[in-house]
Amino acid sequence: MLRELCDSFTTRISPFYKEVIVNVKRGVRQGDTISPKLFSAALENILRHLEWEDLGVKVDGCFLHHLRFADDIVLITPNIEQAERMLAEFDSACGTNAGRV
Known part of the structure; x- marks a missing residue:
């Protein structure tokens, strides 16, 4: 059913x-309420496969x-090297999940 909608x-x-x-051949309609939900579901699957436990900024003992909010994501890093690493890993994970986010 989702495929038919999209x-x-x-x-x-x-x-x-x-x-x-x-004629729109791929993607979801802008403003459609399902768009952020599909993005979030795909992103959740991708982020679960990344090993970022020791990356980011430490807040109250946790990294x-x-x-994330709706169909936006912000990566938080203390330096450019970590940002480059996270972007490369994120890009690679998106490719292995048969899509681009």
């Missing part, structure tokens, strides 16, 4: 005051390495 839908744009219907 596969092949149309959107309307109005460049120069002339309406054009565009905080990211914050």
Whole structure:
């Protein structure tokens, strides 16, 4: 059912005051309430496979390495080297999960 909702839908744009219907071949509709839920579900699966227990900034004895809200993510690091490592690992994990986030 989700595939049917996300596969092949149309959107309307109005460049120069002339309406054009565009076939959207992938992704989810902007503003659709399912969009952040799908993003969060995919992201949760990816983040569970990353070994970031010792990365991030220590807050009350625990490492905080990211914050998420809806379809946004912020990586938290104390230095550029750790940020580069986390981005590389995140990019690799997204590739192994057959998609891009």
